[in-house]
Amino acid sequence: MKILKSLFIIAFVVTILVPFSHAEDQKVRWKLAMTWGPTLHPFVDTVESMANMVETMSGGNFVIRIDASNKHKSPFGVFDMVKLGQYDMAHTASYYWKGKDVAFLPLTTMPFGMTTPEQYAWFYEGGGMALMQEVYGQHGMLSYPGGNTGNQMGGWFRKEINSLEDLKGLKMRIPGFAGQVLANLGVTVTNIPPGELYTSLERGTIDALEWVGPGMDIKMGFHKIAPYYYTGWHEPATELQFLVNQKAYDKLPEKYKEILKVAMKTASYDMYIENYHMSSEAWSSIKEDYPNIKIKTFPEEVISAMVDSNDALVVQYKNENPMFKKIIESQEAYMKKSREWTYISDYLYLKSISDAKK
């Protein structure tokens, strides 16, 4: 009987302790709100891929439910929903919050700013992550890169732009900061909901619009009604973002924190690559079906005027907002070095092949 009793005690103690030794494998259920609808590729793929990685790497124990905007009904409410803890995280873009604080703006992209590799290097090696956290920390949130579109196109135009004069009175859909840059050059900037863009361009309500790049533009059909496709200047490396509620994050076991961070990072890099692929495929297909479409670059005087208009607005915001100033100056200093390397490496490589083929 004594032996039985001892065995019972040992068994009891082990029964209590064994589950604790695996206490980290707790079930975690999170909710994520996207600014986008459920079919906006590749944005949605990025979120799904992140959630799948998290689930598989945690052995099915850390599950993130994804709500698209048709579910939560508040595309631009995701900031506050994560801040208040109604959602644990969101997938969105930082520049949507510039109305709250203009310091959010340069964490997405800036006109004439960094290219995608330059910008990732700034985030991960040049102090960008710490600056971003300085901004989001004030709102009880963590923020991470959420996928890059690569260099966005300048937009679809029904008329050719040959001079600064051609911008005067031009009716264009181009939202946000870039819209201000063009408004100061005489463009009549309008904001039209995505679902009405095609008809507006077709009927001449607008003369031009920008969307993303071939990979995402092709489904909108703009190539059927506008013959000039201008190269990019205003969103050279649009980075989406993951927002995470700080308190929810703090409660995660250490290994889930790492799993979440690594999955977000990988999914973000992957989106850049996926969109690169989508854009080269889509452009190839557009060119084949609509051989008359012309790739155009704005004339030098137009680019120079855009640069000046952009610089003037940046100076204005710098004066108004010290954190905006701090971020922009960090980016400017970083870009000075990294842009030189971009020219020496990929640019001169591409140029030398192009020149030799002439």
Added chain:
Amino acid sequence: MKILKSLFIIAFVVTILVPFSHAEDQKVRWKLAMTWGPTLHPFVDTVESMANMVETMSGGNFVIRIDASNKHKSPFGVFDMVKLGQYDMAHTASYYWKGKDVAFLPLTTMPFGMTTPEQYAWFYEGGGMALMQEVYGQHGMLSYPGGNTGNQMGGWFRKEINSLEDLKGLKMRIPGFAGQVLANLGVTVTNIPPGELYTSLERGTIDALEWVGPGMDIKMGFHKIAPYYYTGWHEPATELQFLVNQKAYDKLPEKYKEILKVAMKTASYDMYIENYHMSSEAWSSIKEDYPNIKIKTFPEEVISAMVDSNDALVVQYKNENPMFKKIIESQEAYMKKSREWTYISDYLYLKSISDAKK
């Protein structure tokens, strides 16, 4: 007494079952062999970062020990060591195995080949991963991208290259396939161990050499003795690789498989970004300390001759090796579309800014 007995039985059964319900959290100890020594940054950082991610994401249960070449003494033996299961995995580069099978060569980079984003898009979206596995599967191994150097420089030259004639008799250290391309244009190609490169260049045993790019070249000190730094042509997107023993991989629990794959992928993307950073910082520092160093691009007739020499060698290998042919044709088809997008997006963006500043 009956109650005690029942309790004992319940406790005993639970004690047996609980550990099984967490059977996935098994301890796994792996060994990785690097081709490199322990201080070759950023290559070594990539491996350490991968192993750290794996360890943290597995809650300390999946640990990878890293052996540098000073430990295992066989930099180019890592292929066979992983194949035979002496190591579970390796960090190396695919083009080192072209002596075994030339199909290994284009899985690293090719002269006048894809840039880094183009190549990642080919690997992950354009069928590259499946082709790579076709080659490595024959050897009982899995292969994954292992970090990209970005566009490598054409090398350090003591004399300027103004014509094809200047290549004749030029003594240059440039190993592998690119060396063959130059040898066919009259260059005397030599292979000198890394430790002797500086002295060889200084004493004129060689007139030129290629290494990687500013980030890694700066420690070698070549900028102190060679005034011309030529832009790249022969390794536009050198991708390192992780090799994994198939049997060792098959034994991993599902969640460790995903943890390993995601960690390798993230670490690889990260190396591209880290080396981007290192190169822009290093070039900025070299330029400041040695203002007389000139960035040069080979003249058009030299580039054209290199392209022709490269094309002729590629045709020769295509005829000799059907798998090499299959991979090259996949890359050529992919590059045709993706290069056009590269020109339209980043290239014309950079060009338009550069032109506007003139």
